[in-house]
Amino acid sequence: KKASREAARRLKNAARLLKAGEAGPFYDEVSRALLGYAGDKLNLRTADLTRDNVKQALTERGVDASLVDCYINLVNECEFARYAPGDPVANMEKIYSEASDALNRLNGAIKK
DSSP states (O other): OOHHHHHHHHHHHHHHHHTTOOHHHHHHHHHHHHHHHHHHHHHHHGGGOHHHHHHHHHHHHHHHHHHHHHHHHHHHHHHHHHSSSSSHHHHHHHHHHHHHHHHHHHHHHHOO
């Protein structure tokens, strides 16, 4: 329950940043929501929150491979948008809706 509440709080903050057009903090907050949820839900320490560890833990929990790939791709897109040159504002709306959807789907897929 704590994982879902914390992820929802971070996504709400990300929505505020989206409306303000603050791309860097927005992507940072979405990334924290995604990885924080996985860490809390899968009992992974912060030091163990790598994409490979999260992918392995989700797969071991029986989460559908397409959902795991979608989740990892979202984390990758957030990091790419934060650090790569270009227009990071262009995909903010899409990333937000996909992150929200992925977290909802993961919440249903992880039985704990």
